[in-house]
Amino acid sequence: ANPVEAAGCNLTEFIGTAVGDTIGLVIANVDHLLHEKMKLDKKYRSIGVIGARIGAGPQIMAADEAVKATNSEVISIELPRDTKGGAGHGSLIIFGSEDVSDAKRAVEVTLQTIDKTMGDVYSNEAGHLEFQYTARASYAIGKAFGAPVGKSFGLICAGPAAIGVILADTAVKAANVGIVGYASPGNGGTSYSNEVILTVTGDSGAVRQSVTAAREAGLKLLGSLGAAPVSASVPYI
């Protein structure tokens, strides 16, 4: 975002922006009519909101760090079919807290972390790859993917989806990991995005090895459809 324009956004609800057309916002006291329509739990007076056009995994991983670091909870995670003409999702993540400062802090931590979690998102003109890894998943990852909290977690994703099928096979053959979920365009786990998403858990060394093996294969396969895929930031895994 143009810093002049961002500086011009003087709304108290505005916290900041990040890569991927990500915006971070907060509402100190959600209107009671809206609160009901949004089906929020009554204990959350304040909400933090993260939304993006490009990316769901990076924002969810960043929100997971925010949940670890703050006194807030992830209320909901929704996956629009987006990426601005790309093959994947955007995201809408809502944090709840009793105090507005906690929701605000969760949004800030998320925004600060997205640059890192975009590091293993790679794209070219034909599609994208995404890899995520953490030694210890928390509640955002648990809510989004059904992954066990407190354990190591890895995500392997590619669009077009066909590449994701191969990466999923590569990942589970590369190390002794358990499968948390397998999502595909028409069989659940995606909003009809052109992706296959495999999520894995297990020993942290094994999860990392599984993810990096898939990454190596993915860069070759997506590269066969166009230019060498380029990271959206700096690879971290």
Place this chain on the structure above:
Amino acid sequence: ANPVEAAGCNLTEFIGTAVGDTIGLVIANVDHLLHEKMKLDKKYRSIGVIGARIGAGPQIMAADEAVKATNSEVISIELPRDTKGGAGHGSLIIFGSEDVSDAKRAVEVTLQTIDKTMGDVYSNEAGHLEFQYTARASYAIGKAFGAPVGKSFGLICAGPAAIGVILADTAVKAANVGIVGYASPGNGGTSYSNEVILTVTGDSGAVRQSVTAAREAGLKLLGSLGAAPVSASVPYI
């Protein structure tokens, strides 16, 4: 559309085009096999068809004026996930009538009205905002949103969806309105578009105030992600 090309479309089914890759069409006598597959009510021999790549709200609002002005009914409203890489919907609206001249007239009125109802659609490279207002909703609005017919109606929409959450809160706090519906990417009311859509009803002055307050906030928030949002036509609210 290029007027030369449009002039070249000599099919009797072709009525015209409008902004947003909107096309207006008519079928005098729907084939009986197709009539059945489309699950049309038998009383409608003729149908009018409005379709667009960009925009659902503007076409629905325009169709609402057409229903008021003609002897036709809105049979169905479908929302594809579209906007040509944008965050929102396209549309497919079907009018039914006993006489072809009524369906044709409904399509004509809709096409003529879309330029107005695109007036409070604003966009920049990061997303879009949409606002609609009428002092008296008719059957197209009723069918699309479940809004009470004959009463004032307002629509507040933004993509990325996160901005729409804030606008929804702003709208209901700005005036004494009732919420008709709250739609989000994964919880119904959208086709996984990256939008939050709030619809409101109430006293017409309150509805208008609610919409304009949200519009003011929306222009600032979307502007934080890019250039100042630009109207697709001429603002009318």
Place this chain on the structure above:
Amino acid sequence: ANPVEAAGCNLTEFIGTAVGDTIGLVIANVDHLLHEKMKLDKKYRSIGVIGARIGAGPQIMAADEAVKATNSEVISIELPRDTKGGAGHGSLIIFGSEDVSDAKRAVEVTLQTIDKTMGDVYSNEAGHLEFQYTARASYAIGKAFGAPVGKSFGLICAGPAAIGVILADTAVKAANVGIVGYASPGNGGTSYSNEVILTVTGDSGAVRQSVTAAREAGLKLLGSLGAAPVSASVPYI
């Protein structure tokens, strides 16, 4: 794809690419954990995978030829909402076989056939048209569309969907065909794409006449929204 880059893809799983960002892949022995999560029938040790960003019909028609020509079966066909900002679908097609050479051969035949089946896909800046025809449908067409195997089959598709409504009516009026299915953005058969898709069966001459009549009308209607639509390859019907 750049042949240098494709040449660089030395993975044994990689078979080749085709128009529409289509990629063809094979797995000789699907990992048993993944096999279960993908809900594959145990008799298929090997799978062939076809995926594309742009197009589902052309890939399905090509897969249908592959099924006729090889000892493999179509396990699943999924339709992501894609086409890289266009109005339609991408695709994910999985072949199963007991022997890897059969899955590989099915992928090869599919890739070789897509150039032909892209021939009656036409597009301009506003949308696209797609027409398909075969004198004898096999199991891929049967699985994807519920069409009778062994009989003539035709597909008529347009985006924006409104044009597809007119083409559907044109097609069934042009010849004595039966309707296999009518798909629209919000009423099933699409993944919220901005398309209406009509599928027909009957005498092969009638099916062909039905498809070509719709093609003639479609080129005029889509042309009214922009430039003259251009074939993605060489028309074959």
